[in-house]
Amino acid sequence: MGANKLTRVGPGVPAYKIRIRSGKGELVYIPVQGRKITIPGFEELNLFVHKEAFLSVGEPMFINRYHISETTTGLKITPEASRTQREAITLATKVLTYKGIETVRKAISQGGIE
Secondary structure (H helix, E strand, O other): OOOOOOOOOEOOEOOEEEEEEOOOOOEEEEEEOEEEEOOOOOOOOOEEEEEEEEEEOOEEEEEEEEEEEEOOOOOEOOOOOEOOHHHHHHHHHHHHHHHOHHHHHHHHHOOOOO
């Protein structure tokens, strides 16, 4: 598997979960394909890159734009989707650097950064 390939979700393959809002405004967790990443200076965080997801008639749909999310809360670090995984990682690095590790730790302990 290449460095930029996402892990395929399927039987026997662990999936990440992200938290999104349903069409009714409810917070739901859905499984997504993803790849663990490490951002220098934020190695203690459990982060992964994944395709943008939304719910359509209750079923998850994915488009070829990318986010970075945190594994324990399922919440996105990136405020918007990026065209490439590399751009998503760059954006997440900027967000994390701006927020600072203490703010990020506190946000994760309270359920997320959003």
